Amino acid sequence: MSNIKKIKDEYLDKLNNELSLESVNQIRTELFGKNGVVSNEFKKLSSIHSEERKKFASELNFIKEEFQQIISKKIQYIEIKEINSKLENEKVDITLPERSFNQGKIHPVSQVIDEISSIFSEIGFSVEEGPDVENEHNNFTALNTPSNHPARDMHDTFYLDNDKEFLLRTHTSPVQVRTMLKGKPPFKIIAPGRTYRSDSDQTHAPMFHQVEGLHIDKEINMGNLKGCLNYFIKEFFEVDKIKMRFRPSHFPFTEPSAEVDIGYEIKDEKIIIGEGDKWLEILGCGMVHPNVLKNVKVDPKKYQGYAFGIGIDRLAMLKYGINDLRAFFETDYRWLNHHGFDPLDVPSSYRGLSR
Numbered sequence: 001m002s003n004i005k006k007i008k009d010e011y012l013d014k015l016n017n018e019l020s021l022e023s024v025n026q027i028r029t030e031l032f033g034k035n036g037v038v039s040n041e042f043k044k045l046s047s048i049h050s051e052e053r054k055k056f057a058s059e060l061n062f063i064k065e066e067f068q069q070i071i072s073k074k075i076q077y078i079e080i081k082e083i084n085s086k087l088e089n090e091k092v093d094i095t096l097p098e099r100s101f102n103q104g105k106i107h108p109v110s111q112v113i114d115e116i117s118s119i120f121s122e123i124g125f126s127v128e129e130g131p132d133v134e135n136e137h138n139n140f141t142a143l144n145t146p147s148n149h150p151a152r153d154m155h156d157t158f159y160l161d162n163d164k165e166f167l168l169r170t171h172t173s174p175v176q177v178r179t180m181l182k183g184k185p186p187f188k189i190i191a192p193g194r195t196y197r198s199d200s201d202q203t204h205a206p207m208f209h210q211v212e213g214l215h216i217d218k219e220i221n222m223g224n225l226k227g228c229l230n231y232f233i234k235e236f237f238e239v240d241k242i243k244m245r246f247r248p249s250h251f252p253f254t255e256p257s258a259e260v261d262i263g264y265e266i267k268d269e270k271i272i273i274g275e276g277d278k279w280l281e282i283l284g285c286g287m288v289h290p291n292v293l294k295n296v297k298v299d300p301k302k303y304q305g306y307a308f309g310i311g312i313d314r315l316a317m318l319k320y321g322i323n324d325l326r327a328f329f330e331t332d333y334r335w336l337n338h339h340g341f342d343p344l345d346v347p348s349s350y351r352g353l354s355r
C-alpha cells in the first residue's frame with residue numbers, strides 16, 4: 001500500500017469520529033504542520049523522477065485538498081453544534097416582568113451642604129466636622145457663654161444628663177473650639193452639620209442644620225467677612241448681584257456681631273433673590289471675641305478673624321422653593337422623588353451647582 005493511501009485511510013478514519021475543536025486542530029497539525037505527515041510527503045517530491053513526480057504531486061495535492069475540506073466542514077459543524085447547545089441551554093424568557101430598578105435621590109439638604117462645601121472650598125476653606133453630642137464647655141463656656149448667661153436659655157437646649165454636662169449641640173459653633181484646640185493658626189474652615197433645639201413649628205424643627213465658618217489669621221478684618229459672605233451668597237443663589245445688609249446684633253462669641261439680611265422680592269409667586277425691597281435674615285456673624293481665642297490658646301494680640309453661622313435648611317427652602325420645613329424630615333418618598341437630586345449630579349462651581 002502506498003504511503004499516501006495509508007495516510008488517507010488512517011486520517012479519514014480519525015476524522016470520522018465525534019471530535020472536539022482541539023482534536024480537529026491537533027489532526028490538522030499532524031497532517032500539515034512543519035513535520036506533518038502530508039508536509040513530509042511534499043518534501044519527498046524533489047528526489048523523485050520527473051515522470052513519477054507529476055503523478056505523485058497531483059495525488060498529494062488531491063488528498064491535501066480533500067483533508068482541508070473535511071477539516072473545515074468539521075470545524076463548521078462543531079461551531080454550529082456549540083451555538084445550538086448555547087441557544088438550547090441559555091434561553092432568556094422575554095415574557096418575564098423586568099426586575100424593579102430604583103434609583104435613589106439626594107435629599108435637598110444634602111445637596112445644599114455639597115453646594116456650600118464646593119463654594120467655600122473654591123476660596124480656600126476646608127471642611128471640619130464635630131459630634132452631635134457635645135459637652136457644655138465646647139457648646140457654651142469656651143464660646144464665652146458662661147452658665148449664668150441668658151443666651152443659654154434662648155437656645156432651648158436638650159440636655160442629656162442631670163448635671164447638664166452633655167447635650168445635643170445647639171449650634172455648629174463648638175466646631176470652632178474643637179478645630180482651634182487641635183491645630184495651630186491660621187484657621188480657615190467651614191463646619192456643616194446637624195444641630196438641635198427644643199423648638200417646633202412650620203419654620204422650626206427640633207433637629208436642623210447649620211454651617212459654621214471660621215477664618216483666623218494675622219490680618220483679618222470685617223471687610224474680609226463682608227467680601228466672603230457676598231461671594232458666597234452670589235454663588236449660592238447663582239445670581240450676578242445681591243443686596244446684602246449688616247444689622248448690628250449680639251452673640252457672646254463675637255464682637256462686634258451682626259446679622260445679615262438679603263434683599264428679595266416676590267414675582268409671580270416666585271421669590272427673586274437680589275432685587276426688591278424686602279429683607280430676609282439668613283445668618284449671624286462677627287469678629288471672633290478675644291475671650292474665645294484665649295480659651296483655645298490662640299493669642300488674640302497676634303491673631304484675629306471672623307466667624308459666621310448659617311441656617312442650611314432655610315437656604316435650601318429659599319433656593320428650591322420649599323415652603324414647609326417639616327417636609328424635610330418626614331421621609332416621604334414621593335416628596336423626596338419630586339424635590340430630590342440625581343446622585344450623579346455632583347455640584348461643583350465648574351459644572352454648575354444645581355440643575
Ligand code: DAH
Binds near residue numbers: 172212
Ligand atoms: N451660633 C449662632 C446661632 O446658632 C450663629 C452664629 C452667629 C455663629 C455668629 C457664628 C457667629 O459663628 O459668629 O445662633
